[in-house]
Each structure stands twice: as C-alpha cells, then as structure tokens.
Amino acid sequence: MFQSIELQQGIHLHIRPTDQFKTVNFSFKFKHELTNQSASERSVLANVLVHSNELFPSNPAFRSHLDELYGTILYLDSSKKGSYHNITLLAETVNDQYLSTDGVLDQVLNLLQTVLFRPNLEQGAFKESIVNREKESVIQRIESLYDDKTRYAQQRLMELLRPNHPASIGANGTIENVTAITNESLFDAYKTMLEQDELDIYVVGDVDVEEMTSKLKAAFPFTARQVKPKDLHKDVEHPVITKNVVNEYQEMKQGKLHIGYETNVTFTHPDFPKMQITNGIFGGYPHAKLFLNVREKESMAYYVSSSFSSAYGLLFVLAGIDASKQDKAIGLIDAQLDAMKNGDISQNEIDQTVAMLKNQLKEALDSARGQIEIFDQYKDLDEKFTVDTWVAKWATVTKEDVQEMAKSINKQLVYFLSGKEEMTHEGASL
Template sequence: MFLTTQLAKGVSLHIRQTAQFKTVNFSIKWRRPLTEKDAAERTVLTNVLQHSNERFKTSAAFRSYLDDLFGTILYFDTSKRGNEHTVLMNVETVNDHYLADSNVLNDALELLHTAIFKPNLENDAFVPAIVEREKEMVKQRIQSIFDDKSRYAQYRLTQILRPNHPASISANGTIEQVEAVTPASLKQAYDSMLANDTIDIYVVGDIDVEEMKEKLKKALPFGDREVHEKQAPIEVETKPEAYTRERQEMKQGKLHIGYSTPVYFGHEDFAKMQIFNGIFGGYAHSKLFMNVRERESLAYYASSSYSSQYGLVFVVSGIEPSNEKKAVDVINEQLKVMQDGEISELELTQTKAMLTNQLKEALDSARGQIEIYDQYKDLNEAFTVDTWAARWQEVTAEDVQKMAQQVNQEAVYFLSGKED
C-alpha cells in the first residue's frame, strides 16, 4: 500500500502514489513514550507552532498565505496510542497537475519546512505572550471534558480502572502540567522532539515517488536518532473499585462499565475480539442496542467500544437514574448470553459486513489511508482490505463465545444528578 524508505535512523518515509485524489496529503508523526508532563508541553507546542513562525509572525498572516496557496490546509495536533504520545502535522494541498500555471506543491513544502524548523522565537525561547495565550487555550480544551458529562464519565472510569497508566493519561496532559510550561521549557521540548522522537512521514497523492523523496530530504532534514523499542502493555497490579457513584448538576444519568480482556492489538485473536465487540455493542444490530435500548427502553443510547491498545472494553449508556439497577442487569445479561454461545448467524454476518465496510470507507480518503496504514503497519505484515475481510470471515460463533468468556467486568461508574 505504501512504499517505505529510511531518510535517517529512526525517520521513516511512507509514500503512496495514487491518482485517486486531486490533492497531495502529508502527515508527519513524532512519537515518544507517554507521560503527563510531555503530553502537556507538546500540546502547548502544537498550538504555538500552528499559529505563527519566523516568516509569519501572526496567525492572520499565516492563514492568509495558506489561502493564497489555493486553500492549503496545515495544522498540528496531539494524540496517543498505547504507551506512546504523538505530535502530528497534517498538510493537504492541491496537486499542481490540476492547475494551469502554478508551483503550489513546492511552496507548500517550503512552508512545511518553515513551520517545523523556523519557529517564532525571542531570545532563543518561544514568545512569552504567545505561550501564555496558547496555554489558556489548552487549559480550556482540558476543562471542556468536565462540561461534557459523557466524556467526563469515561474519563473518570479510565482513572478508576487504570490509575497512573497510559490508558488514563490524556493526550493533552493535565491543567497543572500545562500551567508549569514556560517559554524556555517549551523550547527544550521542541528541540527534544526534533532531535529524539521517532518520526514517520506519510505522503499520498499523484506524485513522482523518486522526485518526492528528494524534495522531502531537503524540506525535512531530520538527523539520526535512537530508535525506541515498542513497549509491552503495562501490567496492572491493583484491583479497581468495583462500583463508584458520583453526583453533579445534571438530569440524565451516565452509566459506564469497564471490562478487561487479555486480547490486545496484534494478538492472534485480535480479529475475533473485533467481532465480539461488534456483536456486543458496536453497531445498531448489537445486543446492547437491541435489548437495553430497543427491547427494554432503558437507555437513550447504549454501546460498547474495544480499546485494543489497553486490553479494555467499555460500555457507555445514558439512562434515567431510577433505571440504574435494571440497566446494569440487562447489560450483564447480554455478556452472559454471549458467554453461553447465543450468537446468531445474522449477527455474525452483519458484524463482518460492517467491519469490512468501515475499513473501505476509511480508505476513501487520503487521511484515512494514512491512519489505517499507520496503525496496521505495527503488525509487520502487508495490509490489505482483503486480508482483514478474510480474517473476519473466518471467525465463528464459537470463537466469539471464547472471546466473551475472557471478558471480565472490573468497574461500574455511575454519574447522576444531585437530586437523585
């Protein structure tokens, strides 16, 4: 799918030459082990880099130039996967093939170089006023979790399930760690990111592969760095609190349940666990949706998700507080019937079709192709839709039953109104 070459030790370039799109898409991902301190510093850093640089001192000037480049899109962000924190930079620009007289691609590459290697500095540190402004923006982003009750309930559940663990560390860090960021410490974080992070560079578009390699070697002159081995999942030593209830000013109750599974991303049973989650609560035909929401009318919504990087399954639902006990009972009942092998051929067929269609839809965009490949390349095998469709197709009801039997409930978290 992608042609991979090494630009330097620890710096990989992945190019997909395709006439599928009229744009050229770039994605650069800097990775390092996940800590709250690094997450906070690097999130503030992405905000600072996004809005100004040595060439364009203001956000308005920067955005105006992007508009001049036929609406080129450039943005920074942060994310996490497993035990790693990622700073990403995405750029999408029009392909010169579709313009009469233009050099937009070269201008975009020059801008990409400027945004990364020529930040807006003052006395060898980031500009204090800009840093303070962006710190406030990041703190507001973190604070917004507490205003969204569903996100807050999920945040609390992961804290209860996996305290001081990558699963419960936000990709944005904490408010306290953000407040501790200074212009000088941010410059140190920036220097460390460029010099030490493992880097993956992605390109998707109708381009000349060899020409693009040469252009990127000049635009992105990253040096060698130590390659960090992928860390194994962190062992959990403490048993979480089985039940937690909290109250806030709100009406609808948020019932979130956490389960563990020994099947992680890359495990030989990974595809089977994907099927399990789809039947349990992943789709509109799932047991949770059909029974908790439709049959019993106990929830405004009810679904499950499989966090394969951490070996966790989550059930989330919005309920009336008076329905809490019955909702928990019916949710438990759905896991029990799967553990007993009550899995229909229709549920299997529909789930396999949904997973395959989701994968195909993701690959309809350049960004989707990058993200899918970036995840599945860690499996050290050639990724194709056909390979995974065939893998899902082989999963039987007995396989799903075995997956269900390995899923163990660890914690129930219920958030409701103060008057309940």
Template sequence: MFQQFKLAQGVKLYVRPTEQFKTISISFKWKQQITEQNAAIRSVLANILQYSNNVYTSNAEFRKRLDDLYGAVLYFDTTKKGNYHILSLNAETVNDAYLSNEKVVDEVFSLLSTVIFEPLMKNGKFVDSIVKREKEQVIERIQSMYDDKTRYAQQRLLENIRPNHPASISANGTVSTVQQITNEQLVEMYNTILSSDELSIYVVGDVNVEAIKEKMDKHFRFSSRTPVQEPSTVDIKQASHEKDFLHEIQDMKQGKLHIAYHTPINFYSEDFPIMQMTNGIFGGFAHSKIFMNVREKESMAYYASSSYSSLYGLVFVFAGIDANLQEKAVLLIDEQLKVMQAGDISDLEINQTRSMLINQLKEALDSARAQIEIYDQYKELNEAFTVEEWIEKWSKVSKEQIQQMASKIEKEFVYFLSGKEGADNE
C-alpha cells in the same frame, strides 16, 4: 498500500500514489512515551508552532500565505496511541496537475519546512506572550471536557481503573501541568522532537514517488534517532481496586453509565480479529446484543453501545439512562455477555458484524487522512497491510472462537454519573 523509504535511523517516509484524490495530503508524526507532563508540554508546543514562525510572525500573515497557496490547509494536532504521545503536523494542498502553470506543492513543502525548523524565537526562547496565550488555549480545551458529560464520565472511569497509566492520561495533560510549563521546557521539548522522537512521514495523492523523495531531500534534514519499540503484550489487569462501583453526582438530567471490562487480547495479539468480531456482536453496532436488548427491546437507554480499546486490552460499555435504572441496566448488560459466553450467537449476528467491520474499514479509506491514520496503526502489525488481508481474517472467525473470546472478558468497574436522583454511592 504505502511505499516505504528510510530517510534516517528512526525516520521513515511512507508514500501512497493514488488517483483517488485531487489533493495531496501530508502528515508528519512524532512519537514518544507519554507522561502527563510531556503531554501537556507537547500540546502547548503544537499550538505555538502552529500560529507563529520566523517567516510569518503572526497568525494573520500565516493564514494569508495559506490562502495564497489556493487555500492550502496546515495544522498541528496531538493525540495518543497506546503508551505513546503523537504530535502531528498535517497539510493538504491542491495537486499541481490541476493548475495551469503554477507549482504549489513545492511551496507547501517549503512552508512545512519553515514551520518545523524556523519557529519564532527571541534569544533562544519562544515569545513569552505567545506561550502565555497558547497555554490558556490548551487549558480551555482541557476544561471543555467538563461540559461534555460523556467524555467526563469516561475520563473518571479511566482514572479509577488505570490511575497514573497511559490509558487515563489526556493527550493535553491536565490544567495544573499546563499551568506549570516553562518556556525552557518548551524549548527542550522542541529540540527533543527534532532530534529524538521517532518520526513517520506520510504522503497520499496522485504523486510521483521519486519527486516526493526529492522534495523531502530538498526541504528536510532529519538526524538519526532510536526507533520506538512497540509492546507486544498488555497488562491484563492492574491490582484490585478498593471498590468496583462509583456513583458521582452533578447537576444534570440524563445518567451516564460507563462500564469497564478487561481482556487478555490486545492489538498485538494473534486473536485480535476475533476480539473485534466479539465486541461487534456484544455492543459495537446497531444490530449488537446491547443495542437490541438494552435500548430497543427494553427501552432502558437513550443510547447503548460498547467499544474495544485494543491498545489497552479494555472493553467499555456506554449507556445514557435514567438515574433510577442504573442497577437494572447493569444487570441487563451483564446478561448480554453471559449469553455470548453460553454460545447464544447467531449466524446472522456474525455475518452482520463481519459486514459492518468491512464496510467501516472501506468507508474510512475514502479519506486520505483516514488512510494515513489506519496505516499508521496497522503497520505496527504488518507493513504490507491491505483491506483484503483483514477481510480474510474476519471471514475465518467462527462462532466457537467468539464464544471462547467472550469467556475471557471480565467486568472490572462500573462508573455512574447522574443528577441527584438515583443509586447511592457504594
């Protein structure tokens, strides 16, 4: 899917020449172990690098330069992947092939180089007023979670089942960690990114591979660094919790029911495709047992589904319910897993789930950005990743394998967020 080139130790270039898109998408991804503190520092740093550099010192100047390049898009982003924090620099530009005489792509590569290697600094430090402004922006982003009750409920669930663990660490850190960030820490992190973070660079579009390699050599010089070693196992379950149910109350109407299950199967497991199929039948799609029985048949939930967090070996169920239905809903959701463990799995459910997984993957690949994200994940398993390979894996999954997989899933914790009416704390 992508052609791979080693630019330096720990620095790889992945190029996908394709006529599928009229634009060229570029992504730099710096990776390091996640902690609450470095997540906060890297999120603020991403904002600082995005909005100011030594050539275009203000956001207005920078935006104008992008407009001059036929509306090129350039932005930073932070996220996490398993135990790692990912700081990304993404760009999208028109392809020179669709312009009469101008050469924009090289200018965009030059701009990317400026953003990476020439941040706006004075006396070896970032500008204090910019640091203050971007810290406030990240704090606002973190606080916005409290207004989204579904995100808030999921975060509270994670904090209870995996405290001080990558699963519960936000890619933006916490308000307190952001507040404590110093200019010196930001400079240190910037230098670490340039010299130590494992770096993957992606280019997707109707491009000449050799020309892209030449542009990389012309505009970028990255030093060698030690590649990150990906884990092949996952913690099955942490130490037993003091309790396995928590009900919290806020001023709200619809209750948010979030249930965590653990499984010994993770992204790196040989049985990962079986677990994908199992989750799909359990609650992953509109034909799933949870959706059909909890929402459609019993009309017990406004929404109901499950998701498989493969990098942590966790399955989550989400349901929006009336507060007085919490106990009934949990019992009914539990029942869906039990019937799967008993072998109540139809050929129709298997075929529908397989089709949905295939369509989901194919539809995602309609976007250049999604191609980069999917390959960035799946290349950890096999750098020769193809859609056909995964279709074959899913096609081999049997009813018996799904039943056995369902038997390995165990409920770990129930979190319920509601208004004043509803179940009492336990």
C-alpha cells in the same frame, strides 16, 4: 499500499502514489513517550507552532498565505495512542498538474519546513505572549471535559481503572502541568521533538516516489535517533481493582453509566480480529445485543454501546439511563455478555458485524487522511496490510471464536455519574 523508505534510524517515509485524489496530502507524525508532562507541553507546542513562524509572524498573515496557495490546509494536532503522545503536522494542497502554474507543491514543502525548523522566536525562545495565549487555550480545552458529562464520566472511569497509567492520561495533559510550562521548557520540548522523537512521514497523491523522496530529504534533514525495539505482542498486566462500584454526583439530568472490562486481547494479539467481531455483536453496532435488548426491547437506556480499546486490552460499555434504573440496567447489560458466553450467537450477527467492519474500513480508505491513519495503525503488525486480508480474517471468525472471546472479557468496574437530586437509588452491586 504505501512504499516505505527508512531515511534515518527512527525516521521512515511512506509514500502512496495514486491518482485517486487531485490533492497531495502530507503528514508528519512525531511520537514520544506519554506522560502528563509530555502531553501538556506537546499540546501547547502544537498550538504555538501552528500559530505563526519566522516568515509569517502573525496568525492572520500565516492564514492569508495559505489561502494564496489555492486554499492549502495546514494544521497541527496532538493526540495519544497507547503509551505514546503524537504531534501530527498535516497539510493538504492541490496537485500542480491541475493548475495553470507550477510550484505550489514546492511552496507548501517550504512552508512545512518553515513551520518545523523556523518557529516564531524571541531571544532564542518562543514568544511569551503566544505561549501564554496557547496555554490558556489548552487549559480551556481540558476544562471543557467537565461540561461534557459523557467524556467526563469516561475519564473518571479510566482514572479509577488505571491510575497513573497511560490509559488515564489525557491527550492534553493536566491544568497543573500546562500552567507550569515556561518559554524555556517549551523550547526544550520542541528540540526534543525534532531531535529525539520517532517520526513517520506520509505522502499520498499523484507524485513520483523518487522525486518526492529526494525533495523531502533535502527539505527535512532530520538526524537519526534511538528507537525502542518493537514488541509485537506481550500479555497485558491488569491490576487488581479493589472497589468495583463507584457512584458520583453532579448537577445533571441524565445518568451516565460506564462499565470497564478487561481482556488479554490487544491490537497485536493474534485474536484481535475475533475481538473486533465480539465487540461488534456485544454493543458496537445498531444490530448489537446491547442496542436491541437494552435500549429497544426494554427501553432501559437513552443510548447504549460498547467499544474496544485495543491499545490497553480494555472494553467499555457506555449508557445514558435514569438513576433509578441503575441496577436493572447493569443486570441487563450483564445478561447480554452472559448470553454470548453461553453461545447465544447467530451467524447473522457475525455476518452483519463483518459487513459493518468492512464498510467502515472502506469508507476510511476513501480519503487520503483515512489511508494514512489506517496504514499508520496497521504498519506495526508483522504483515502487509490489505483490505482483502482483514476481511478474510473477519470472515473466518466462528460462533465458537466469539464465545471464547466473550469468556475472556471480565468486568472490573462500574462507574455511575448522576444528578444530586437523584441520589436515592436501589443500590449498586456486582
């Protein structure tokens, strides 16, 4: 799918030459250890770098230049993946061969180089006015979590399940850590990103591999950096949860029921494909047991689904319910997992889940960015990724496999967020 080249230790270039798109897509993924401080600094840093630079010291000028490059799209994004924080610089531009003039691709490469190596500085540090503005923007992003009750409830579940762990660290950090950022500390984080972060560079488009490799080497002279040895799989160490039910209250109407489960299966575990099928049958899709039985048959929830966090060996159920139905809803959700543990799994459920997973994968690969994200995830496995390979893995999953996976899923914590006016309920128990 991609041709991979090691440019330096810790720096890899992945190119996919294809005429599938009329554009060329670039993605620079900088990976750093995830902490509250690093997430906070790097979220602000991404905003600052994309705001302006040495050549275009104002945001309007920068955006205007992108428009002149036939509507080139360029932005930075900050995110978390497992125990790492990622800053991603992305650009999408039209391929020169579809234009009457040449040189647009080279201009975009120069602009990417400018964004990374020639930021908008003042006396050797980022401009204070820009830093303050972007700090406030990130703080507002963090505060917005409180207004989205589903996201807030999930974050609270994570904090209770995995305190002081990457799983509960937000991709934007904390308000306290963002507030503490100075021009100097942000510039130090910037230098760390350029000099120490593991880096994967992706290119997707109708390009010559040797020519593009030569151009990227010349434009981005990154130096080698230390790389942690790859640990393909190790068993997850799940902490003991002493309090299994937590109820909290806010001014709201619909209750948010979030349940956390543990399993030893992670993304690099040999049973990962089996767990994907298991989650799909449990609550991942409209044909799943949770949707059909909890929402449709019993009308117990406004919505209900499950998701598998393969980075941490955790599985979640999210449901919107009336506060008075808390115990009944939990009992009905428990019953669906128990049914799977007892072997209540049909071949039709397996086949439907395989079809859904296959369609999702193919849809993701319909875009250049989707191809980059899929490869970036699966490249960590000790095998070459292809669609056919993974469809074959799913197709071999049996009823007994799903039953075995269901038995490995253990409920750890129930978190319920509901309105203050509905504080009287039937009581919560496991």
